[in-house]
Amino acid sequence: MIRRIDLRGRLAAGESLDYRTLVPRAPIDVEAALEAVRPICDDVRQRGLAAVKELTLRFDGVELEQVRVAQGDIDDALGTLDPRVRAALEESIRRARLVHADQRRTDTTTTVVAGGTVTERWIPVRRVGLYVPGGLAVYPSSVVMNVVPAQAAGVQSLAVASPPQARAGGLPHPTILAACALLGVTEVYAVGGAQALAMLAYGIDGEVEPVDLVTGPGNVYVAAAKRLLRGVVGIDAEAGPTEIAVLADATADPRHVAADLVSQAEHDPLAASVLVTDSEALADAVTAELDLRAKSTKHDERVRTALAGEQSGIVLVDDLAQGLAVVDAYAAEHLEIQTRDATLVAQRVRNAGAVFVGPWSPVSLGDYAAGSNHVLPTGGSARHSSGLSVQTFLRGVHVVEYDETALRAVADTVRTLADAEDLPAHGEAITARFEDET
Structure with a gap:
């Protein structure tokens, strides 16, 4: 079900290995998606609300009477939320606020000479648009991960956009609306895809005030819209399909490793699950576990497609040093370290969106309740970019006074x-x- 890439002995044989090309990656072509997205964004810019409504009917099968969700609908969603889900979201919010509050920067004044100072002021973006995807799953956790750092940064004006659901009466999923209510977000739009990003970027007279920055994950068309609209607005990143890499040795529990690989594979048929190990015995055991878990999980077809895809694989290496070189080149969105002395090994990692250390720190903990942010760089961009944080919503401005x-x-x-x-x-x-x- 999952392919193997055997790198053992190849360095000793004198080969020059380019790990960036040897490690599997999802075949995502944002440039090709641009051709589909460009007329959508142009249409929204030129025709505004009429274009948004027509595009929503075409792509989501929903005929909108208005794009903004009424406050009563937001309140109703919270009122009917399962109490257990509400408690879980409140705990997720509490933990995220603890972590993100400590990221807020303070202004710094440097006296260059007597009578000459430079102050670096950290000023929050005035207005941001936060995109929460729909599609194959429901992501109230993405509401938390977008809103909490923006609020911690001091952003004054927040607008959330999320695709309307026909089965929800043309509104975003009620759990997403409930998460907005818990966070105090009152401006929510039932618009998804590239048209949502164009609406936020250009604004609609009398309906939507344009934003200065757009953040949040989405599919390839959302990524393409971000690329196209960069400059009209700021963006956080062009997020691609989710990915997990696990660096593991013989001490790792194959059940844990397999469960974590499956947990990311259930996101999307293009999700990437990669194991890098110096233990062939572990690779064999994980392969067997993957087959068992893929058969028994709810989204088995999606999981099997992702695990069998060219973006997933088990990479066999000579030792942990080579394993570290491989995962640094791959620069995974999520990187788990399941080895001896995992804390020390994790300190040697240079490139990853987030690092999860040891057997008791699975990626799914970070998805919901570690306190960290789960909006992370994908597609190798962790080599140069960071995940969503308070810093995303702040601008450093130098104030010179001589x-x-x-x-x-x-x-x-x-x-x-x-x-x-x-x-x-x-x-x-x-x-x-x-x-x-x-």
Whole structure:
């Protein structure tokens, strides 16, 4: 069901191994999706509300009377929420707020010279649009993961967009609405896909105020819309299908490893589940466990498709050092370390969206209740990007304040560098302030 990639002995044989190409990855073509998304975004920009309604009917099968969800519907969703689900969401929110509150940065003032200071101010984005996907699953946890850091950053205006569900009377899923209510979010739109991102980016006169930043996961068309709209608005990342990598040795429990690989495979047929190990015995045991678990899980067809896909596999390596090189090159969205001395091994990891250490820190804990954020970089972008956090919603602004004496002391330096760059007016802007003295 899941293929193997055997890298053992190849380094010793003198091969030069490019782990980025050797480790499986989902075949996602955002560029191709752009061609489908571009006319959608252009239509929303030009025709506004009419375009959003027509596109929603076409793609979601829902005829919207209004795009904004009434406050009464949000309140009703919370009122009818299963008490156990409510308690679980409240605990998830509590833990996320603990972690994200500690991420808030403070302003810093540096005295460069007497009379000359530079202050770095951290200013929250004024208005953000938070996208919560629909599709194969329901994601109230993504409401938590988007809203909590934005609120912790001090964002004043939040708008959530989520696809309407025909079976929910044309509203987003009621659990998503209930999560918004628990977080105090009152501006929610029953719009999904690329049209939702275009609506948030461009705004609709009299209906939707444009935002400054859009965050949240979604399918390839949402990723393409983000790429297209970057510049009109800021974006967090172009999220792709979810992925898990497990770095494990002979001490790992194959039942734990298999369960965690299956847990991510149930997200999507394109979800990636990768095991990197130096133990062939563990690989055999995990393969057997995967077959058993795939047969018994609810979404067995989806899981089997994901595990059999080219994006999933078991990678056999010579030792943990090579294993670390492989997972660093792969730069997984989620990386589990299930080895001897897992804490020490985890400290050697450079590239991952989030790292889960030891047998009692599964990825599903991070999905819901670890306190960490589950909106994470995919597709190898963890090599250069971070997951969603308070920092996503903050902008660092330098405030420069020099007095006359401090400027006079550095005036010749500025003029010299301006002349070196053949930008004499830059130097003259300094000289002009002291012309009365000549």
